[in-house]
Amino acid sequence: MSSFNAAQTLQLLQPIKETRVLEDGKGHSHVSQQDITAHLIRVFGFGSFDTDIVKVECVFEQPRMTQDGKQTGRWDVCYRALLRLTIRDADGNEVCHYEDGSTATAQNQTRGDAHDLAYKSALSLAKKRTAINLGDQFGLSLYNKGQMTALVQRTLVLPPKPEESEKPAEDLQAGVEQQVSLGNDEIEHEEQSA
Template identity: 25%
Template sequence: MMAFSASQARQLKAKLAADHVKSRTENGATLNYIEGWHAISEANRIFGYDAWDRHTVSSRCVWTGSSGRYYMAAYTAKVRISVRAGDIVIVREGSGSGESRAVSPGQAHEIALKSAETDATKRALATFGNPFGLALYDPAQSGVRPSKKDADETSRSWCLRSANANPTSTFETPTDFAKALKEAMGAAPTIEALFEVWEQNLEAVRASIR
């Protein structure tokens, strides 16, 4: 028996919008991630503001130091996420780390601890699906939907995409594109496939009505 509603399950299976993906360079490598506020916002949107909780299971300062007028600290943390879905409570845990540099010891420890808790929260939420950053663990990032800018550029040629994001045909006008999209959605074998076709072409649809 599925704990989540059909709407929640559909949202958890949806692709992560590339507009929410950030990147940073660390040790010579480029890392993609979503920001903590976005992960929490998505949890509120999908689960409901009063249907999930976050609890810090443990935290530990693993390093502290100073350099000139600055104080530094590094923390690790473990966070537990509990989601109430009907009569079931789904529990996931994640671990994370955080570092900081500040002008006072208190600020350094506070910022590092919050950073570690946020990192752990994102890791725990990622186990629920692409909207929480799970798609970023896939090197091909097939679970990431193109950015609005890329979609707008694609939509100029009115490209119709299949459920697995492959271009199937292009059209000269938005009217022809809309007609083909309607036919493609009507031919979808399952409701899940129908929503996948819609998700893949959503930005082009938005561009067609601007």
């Protein structure tokens, strides 16, 4: 059975760096979807992980109406997505996979934009939720009221002692610039008056 190498395990046991954490308009801490993807690449390498859409469906599509019952041309749309994250070793053997899902709503958008935003948001949120199974580096501790100290500080399952070449010279998160912007899939959308 394949497993993570020693350098990967040591990295995964590190707490998340404050520079990678964002705060939404409600004061909740989270990691952006693009940062999750970048960190998957940092820890596992290009081509050593897959995100597969297991299921995605439109939950509802509702037109916005004026007080006199006419359509405004604006829409509210919600999607639900189930995603699978698979991690492989350097030889392409599956190490693990996780599934998780999310829903996302886009409100008061044009019809196409509402579907686009809700669909992409549901997938992005599902990706972030699957990645937390890899620990604090992927935002697990943030679910404890924004805590940045590691919840997973050690594990009883360790790979063999690292070779000198496997020891990380420094934390892979070092040098990651402060995250400052949120993607459309990660912000609370203000309802615009019709």
